[in-house]
Amino acid sequence: MRRLIDQDGNNAVDESTGIPTPREDFPSPSGAPQDSAPDRPRTVEASQNQLPDQISEIWQRSKPAIMGRIEAIEAATLELISGTLSAELRLQAAGEAHKLVGSLGTFGYPEGSRLARTLEETLLNEKDWTQDTPIVLSDALVSLRKELEKSPRHSKSASTSMATGAIGKSMLIVEDDLPFAQALKAGAESGGFRVEHASDLTTARDILARRPPDVVLLDLTLPGGPDDGLVLMEELSSTEPRLPVFVVTARQQFIDRVDAASLGGRGFFQKPLDPAEIIDTIVETLQEQDTGRSKVLAVDDDPILLDALKDLLQSSDVSVMVLDAPSKLLYAVEEFQPDLVMLDVTMPAVNGIDLCRVLRADSRWNDLPILFLTARTDPETVRSLFEAGADDYVSKPLVGPELVARIMNRLDRVRAIRSMAFSDPVTGLPNRVSFTDKAKSFIRRATSRSQLLSIAAISVDGIPALELDDPEGADAVVRRISQLLRNSFRADDALSHWGGGRFVVGMYGMSREEAIHRVAGVLEALRDERFDVAGFRERKVTFSSGVAQFPEDGQDLIALHKVANRGLNRALQSGGDRVVSASSRQKTRPESQLDVLLVDDDESLAGLLTHALDTRGYTSHWIADGHVAMKSLIGPDAELTARIILLDVNLPGLDGLGLLRRITKEPGLENTRVIMLTARSSEEEVLRALDLGAFDHVAKPFSLQVLMRRVRRALMA
Amino acid sequence: MARTEAEHMTKRRILLVDDEDDIREVAQVSLQRLAGWEVITAKSGEECLSITATESFDAILLDVMMPGIDGPSTFGKLQSEESTRSIPVIFLTAKIQPIDLERFADLGAAGVIAKPFDPMTLAEEVSAALLWE
Numbered sequence: 001m002r003r004l005i006d007q008d009g010n011n012a013v014d015e016s017t018g019i020p021t022p023r024e025d026f027p028s029p030s031g032a033p034q035d036s037a038p039d040r041p042r043t044v045e046a047s048q049n050q051l052p053d054q055i056s057e058i059w060q061r062s063k064p065a066i067m068g069r070i071e072a073i074e075a076a077t078l079e080l081i082s083g084t085l086s087a088e089l090r091l092q093a094a095g096e097a098h099k100l101v102g103s104l105g106t107f108g109y110p111e112g113s114r115l116a117r118t119l120e121e122t123l124l125n126e127k128d129w130t131q132d133t134p135i136v137l138s139d140a141l142v143s144l145r146k147e148l149e150k151s152p153r154h155s156k157s158a159s160t161s162m163a164t165g166a167i168g169k170s171m172l173i174v175e176d177d178l179p180f181a182q183a184l185k186a187g188a189e190s191g192g193f194r195v196e197h198a199s200d201l202t203t204a205r206d207i208l209a210r211r212p213p214d215v216v217l218l219d220l221t222l223p224g225g226p227d228d229g230l231v232l233m234e235e236l237s238s239t240e241p242r243l244p245v246f247v248v249t250a251r252q253q254f255i256d257r258v259d260a261a262s263l264g265g266r267g268f269f270q271k272p273l274d275p276a277e278i279i280d281t282i283v284e285t286l287q288e289q290d291t292g293r294s295k296v297l298a299v300d301d302d303p304i305l306l307d308a309l310k311d312l313l314q315s316s317d318v319s320v321m322v323l324d325a326p327s328k329l330l331y332a333v334e335e336f337q338p339d340l341v342m343l344d345v346t347m348p349a350v351n352g353i354d355l356c357r358v359l360r361a362d363s364r365w366n367d368l369p370i371l372f373l374t375a376r377t378d379p380e381t382v383r384s385l386f387e388a389g390a391d392d393y394v395s396k397p398l399v400g401p402e403l404v405a406r407i408m409n410r411l412d413r414v415r416a417i418r419s420m421a422f423s424d425p426v427t428g429l430p431n432r433v434s435f436t437d438k439a440k441s442f443i444r445r446a447t448s449r450s451q452l453l454s455i456a457a458i459s460v461d462g463i464p465a466l467e468l469d470d471p472e473g474a475d476a477v478v479r480r481i482s483q484l485l486r487n488s489f490r491a492d493d494a495l496s497h498w499g500g501g502r503f504v505v506g507m508y509g510m511s512r513e514e515a516i517h518r519v520a521g522v523l524e525a526l527r528d529e530r531f532d533v534a535g536f537r538e539r540k541v542t543f544s545s546g547v548a549q550f551p552e553d554g555q556d557l558i559a560l561h562k563v564a565n566r567g568l569n570r571a572l573q574s575g576g577d578r579v580v581s582a583s584s585r586q587k588t589r590p591e592s593q594l595d596v597l598l599v600d601d602d603e604s605l606a607g608l609l610t611h612a613l614d615t616r617g618y619t620s621h622w623i624a625d626g627h628v629a630m631k632s633l634i635g636p637d638a639e640l641t642a643r644i645i646l647l648d649v650n651l652p653g654l655d656g657l658g659l660l661r662r663i664t665k666e667p668g669l670e671n672t673r674v675i676m677l678t679a680r681s682s683e684e685e686v687l688r689a690l691d692l693g694a695f696d697h698v699a700k701p702f703s704l705q706v707l708m709r710r711v712r713r714a715l716m717a
Numbered sequence: 718m719a720r721t722e723a724e725h726m727t728k729r730r731i732l733l734v735d736d737e738d739d740i741r742e743v744a745q746v747s748l749q750r751l752a753g754w755e756v757i758t759a760k761s762g763e764e765c766l767s768i769t770a771t772e773s774f775d776a777i778l779l780d781v782m783m784p785g786i787d788g789p790s791t792f793g794k795l796q797s798e799e800s801t802r803s804i805p806v807i808f809l810t811a812k813i814q815p816i817d818l819e820r821f822a823d824l825g826a827a828g829v830i831a832k833p834f835d836p837m838t839l840a841e842e843v844s845a846a847l848l849w850e
Contacts, residue, residue: 054746055836062739098782099737102811105833106743113833117811178815186831190838 059107069096070144073119077137094123108152115144170194172213174204176222180275184217187279201228215282219248233263246282266490268509294411297338299323301347312400313407326350333365339414340407345374353388360389369410424497426475427482435496439506439557442494446550453550454515456505457564460543461576463501477531488522512549512581517712519545520579520616542577544568580617596620596711597642599629600677601652612704626654634666641668644714648677649685657688664693673714729754734765735780735809743836752840762786766794769801776847781810792824805847
């Protein structure tokens with residue numbers, strides 16, 4: 001290989017790769033022109049690789065000045081604590097913080113910029129200061145110092161952001177908070193999305209009608225209340241069921257995540273949250289959901305060819321990622337996890353055949369189908385292709401139908417093999433192995449984003465016995481149940497079958513309580529199903545389930561599964577047909593402390609309610625007579641307390657509102673929340689109840705789901 | 718048939734004005750490396766005005782908060798001179814309140830880029846704001 005030497009007599013080209021090496025020294029501040037632009041795109045990529053190093057170098061030199069700014073803010077904080085902070089010093093410190101906001105993120109410390117903004121805003125808003133202000137400042141300063149000890153985080157460069165699969169997709173952001181919307185837009189665009197923005201639902205509906213996006217990000221805190229947003233979601237889930245909708249809410253709001261999930265919400269975010277994280281999660285979720293589509297990675301240095309390939313292959317079944325930087329191949333394969341790779345034989349910097357060998361050398365990619373594109377089909381070339389490990393080749397110029405056929409054929413075979421390894425044979429759901437992988441990535445994501453995650457272990461009641469008598473029948477029942485479960489859980493939940501009617505579900509972003517309600521909802525729907533199998537004929541099918549939450553119940557899948565199983569066993573021991581959490585709170589609480597006390601004279605209603613509450617693992621008790629209720633709760637013979645009391649307004653012999661008044665006045669019951677069950681026609685009853693201290697009310701006749709939602713809200717608030 | 722880098726991003730001449738040394742360096746390195754643009758820097762509004770009196774540029778990146786003449790005032794002066802009026806100016810600022818963004822837009826700036834900026838995408842953001850390539 002010839003060496004190219006520049007006029008200084010130095011090597012200007014890296015010998016092994018042929019990539020020109022960039023100059024080591026920085027241009028002088030007067031901005032002397034750089035090397036004349038080389039004609040190869042790969043130099044751009046080489047530059048992208050070099051840039052973070054150069055920025056690190058600048059960071060090392062700037063660090064003393066940065067630390068100086070932090071010290072100035074620390075000094076001002078000390079003055080504040082001793083009560084001697086002058087206006088001048090305060091504003092100076094705010095100015096230092098402002099500078100930090102503007103620079104830390106650039107050096108790869110976006111969290112640093114955020115902390116600095118907290119410092120700046122706190123220092124500027126003197127009128128909002130409280131006793132805690134010095135603590136707020138010190139905490140931020142400590143966190144800031146810690147943050148700067150970590151290594152910097154640089155965004156991925158353009159070619160690797162193609163791995164996100166967001167290229168070419170469009171996003172509709174429905175958000176009325178303008179700075180937030182702008183930040184979201186910027187994040188989405190740098191992730192490769194085309195973005196449309198609406199500040200209200202009318203505009204959003206308009207855009208949805210005229211230019212339907214591929215993804216929607218909807219803020220439920222729009223003026224008009226969250227219900228409007230939920231209505232829109234409901235509309236979308238029936239008109240556009242395949243359109244992913246991600247939802248944002250504010251921390252103080254009770255938005256029923258369970259409802260949002262059942263309306264098709266794919267992801268759920270709570271403000272305040274970094275817009276970049278929101279976009280990252282959306283991209284990740286979309287990627288994971290693309291598992292239905294096959295993925296092809298095409299590598300060539302000719303962008304026109306890559307475009308043509310993309311047009312040929314891209315469809316609803318195949319997603320194509322193109323890479324014009326061959327040196328990034330391994331990274332792209334790891335990130336994109338393609339089902340098939342297409343390589344060009346002749347590329348200037350790197351030999352396609354060498355790339356193939358490199359891929360095959362890694363045991364992970366042993367079975368990855370590799371297809372070559374080549375203009376040369378002489379026996380020599382063809383032999384070396386296969387020797388390097390290729391599966392097949394297609395000659396250039398490309399003939400559309402032939403290429404497509406060859407590729408689809410390969411992909412079908414890959415899909416079949418892969419599904420055998422990862423699917424459960426009876427139900428077709430992901431199996432234990434597949435679930436373990438998915439759960440690990442959920443846990444990783446939940447850890448890095450401080451999100452919740454719940455795991456439910458589900459066991460269909462009666463299957464083990466049935467399997468002995470009628471294994472085929474048992475399979476049929478399990479299959480049917482898996483269909484129901486699949487329809488009830490969302491695409492971003494991880495549902496799996498571990499055999500014998502044992503299912504495990506991972507629900508990202510859900511707390512234990514929410515997960516319990518979700519699973520219980522499925523159980524209630526299941527009770528209406530009828531099966532035609534011995535032992536199940538004309539009998540209700542039920543299951544038992546235990547739920548565990550990350551990180552409280554366990555930090556890894558094994559621990560979480562153990563806790564979920566504990567809950568499952570408890571459910572089975574209590575008779576099955578219910579969903580239970582294994583949290584120890586339930587063990588240590590005495591019998592007299594209930595979750596829910598129902599005071600209502602309607603026996604059939606009571607039956608329904610207590611069953612629903614049982615299903616969700618709540619302890620409950622029913623008292624039909626108001627006087628008895630009063631004696632049990634209030635006065636010398638009081639023996640019961642409850643977190644929630646469902647109280648009927650029309651109790652025979654005793655005024656429900658009167659009882660309410662007594663309850664809210666009773667010292668031992670301050671933390672008890674009362675939900676009044678009122679008659680639909682009487683608004684003044686409702687007003688009086690709320691005046692008397694009722695937490696909430698539900699008008700009869702009500703749907704069970706509505707009441708359960710209110711109970712949930714009262715427990716969580 | 719590879720596209721040349723020159724076609725990918727045409728060579729432009731940018732004036733970068735910021736009082737902070739490290740920001741100037743990072744921005745300059747980023748734009749030069751990733752876009753191949755020629756980047757001249759200035760430490761202050763005053764220096765900016767003196768350079769633009771004699772040299773021409775395709776765009777100016779102008780920090781808002783600077784001691785001495787601040788960004789908006791510098792912009793005002795650039796607008797009042799025939800020779801510099803038509804150079805597009807992009808403000809760099811750590812403020813992101815809508816009222817500030819409106820203010821900059823009303824002044825007639827070509828765009829606003831928020832700080833901290835991402836050095837990996839700065840050139841793209843500038844190009845997007847100025848509708849280049």
